[in-house]
Amino acid sequence: MRRRDNHDGQGQGGAAAAEQAGNRGVRRAGGETGGGSPLPVFLFPSELLFHSEDRNSHRRVLTLYNPYSFNMSFKMWCTAPSLYRVVEAEGSVRAKSCVDLVVRHLDVSPRNWGRRDRFRLEVRGGGQVGGREIWAELRGGEEGGGGGGGEDEEERKMKRRQGAEERRGQQRALSALTPLSPLLVPTHTHLQLPTCTAVRSVSQWVVCVAVAVLCVAVLMLPLHTDSSSVVPRCLHVSTNQKLVCAYTLGLLTMVFLR
Template sequence: MSLPIHLTSNASQLPFFCSSNSLLFYLDDPSTFSQVLTLYNPYDFVVRYKVLCTAPKKYSVAEPQGEIRAQHSVDTIVRLLDTSASSANQNVVHKIRVQFFDRRKSQDLIGKRDVTCSILSYKPLEQSFDDEPNITGTSRRTRPNTITSPTPPVIQQETRDPLVIFILTILGAVCAFVLVLPTIPDSDNSFNARIPSYLHMTTNSKVIASYILGLLTVVFIRR
């Protein structure tokens, strides 16, 4: 299928797309020596493509030419051939040009796309990942302090609260005083007779005071 007639006048202005505008090759990282470059055809007609390079001795392109169906894409692999660490092969930039043609008129250039190829001596450190273990390690070291450190101040604040201590102390003193007071059955004792009758406690009152005093004792011991 040829290029539609209404596009032929501006055929050279048609935009085409690649998966990347630049390829980075690092001499200290062999995994970057082969990279995939995807070519896209967003149009409703078949196009032919051809891949050219300014430094053909340094790169090889798998399937440097072929066809792309309408609204499809093809993958081609760009390989770095010269992996020497010589100064002439470090920090240099080359260019790959992808040309697109009409399928039936192979000489009619309808679009192009340039991709830069950079050869770098070493791969830069990824700071975000290098810093992550330190952050994680720091958080792990400080996490116990973060969890446990707030607890003692809260407890200390509760036990050192003057109002709380005062109330608990008064309540404990009242319970202890109730326990030392005479009971009603013992009111006939000559010593107990000297104590006013309203201060004579019943057995149930002393049991309750003893129970409350026991709870207060447990609270003070735990704190």
Template sequence: MQQQSRPPRAVEGRLPVFVFPTELVFYANEQASHRQVLTLYNPYEFIIKFKVLCTAPRKYVVVDATGAVKPRCCVDIVIRHRDIRECHYGVVDKFRLQVSEQSRCKSLGQKEVTATLLSSATQKPIQPHSQNKTHRLKEKLAKGVFFEQTEGRTTSGGPSLFAVLLGLGCLIVLLLPTLGEPDSSVPLYLHLSVNKKLVAAYVLGLLTVVILHP
């Protein structure tokens, strides 16, 4: 009897997590910025479950902090800052997105996203320089001091040639026809899968943040 082949299972803790953006900046004087969106991509062939955790649960509201993402799809996670006070200016909090397969409970991968509250868009993010503060934050992350509920970087000069070429390459990938679409003008080997296009869109988004970040 011929056994049916099964798709390989992801190794625990080795699953890359694709989330954009990887940095959230809230501005006290801009009410529209108090609501931000994280997009979680699933380029895999199986359904993934996700859970959003945070080091400062009292300062944020997360809509749909747990859920599932279908294969080759994405989901938006809304995060609202609800404690806009001057004492929180420049404080760097962290969100952690943990993902797992639908049929398994153990985490297969995780991604951390920073969140900072600034007084205005003209204020530059304050990078934490205290070793004690960094050590305490790492201890929180290690011990799982997070919440479960439903919502620094400096650059000099222009973007590098590599970043520009990589961005152009991702843009070309997105413009090519998707696998299965009838298009006689483009060779079949240039028809790309949705999986590859999702990865290209994710990389292009990261490059856009790096290039446009003040």
């Protein structure tokens, strides 16, 4: 795990200076795309909410998906790096896979309640550059409670609906970009598999029964040393042949009993 420390000139109470420095960093990074078509970035969730009295909410996870056929490198930027710690803020993600970025809030004191900071994730891959911005907010009270948020129930429901619609749209885009695997496409071979298995099982039993009958018939034949027999001489068998048939019949008996 690595910690990225950016110095944006923010001191005690210097939130405005940090915001301006972050905006300059975002504009400078965004100018590297060169005017080409930006690479879509699939990052979930779209907003980070921290609650001062809920320790579990001090740690949030961002998931970066790479649905493309090439590897991507990424780097995380923030307008207030002194308030957050991002595990693996810079790295790479392989093709057709994802990576989790853990964001931890370092100062949940009341002076930061209601503060909104901006994160920007930049990605590079396949000769293209893309970026995605998300907001982080610290609220007072516990998660699910009304303390320090300043929002009523209707506004929270509206935000949840908007977030759900955005996730559905991103999932549809992922489905369009990711091709179907051949294992997921039903074929006639898959539909006929139970019938083929049943036919093969019946044929195996017929062969086993035929071999068992042959072994019994060989065991009933006389030895080649017996001279007084009504059976023709050409049908006499040796002791070794009878032993082999007896051994085979024993194995088939175990198969039948199982």
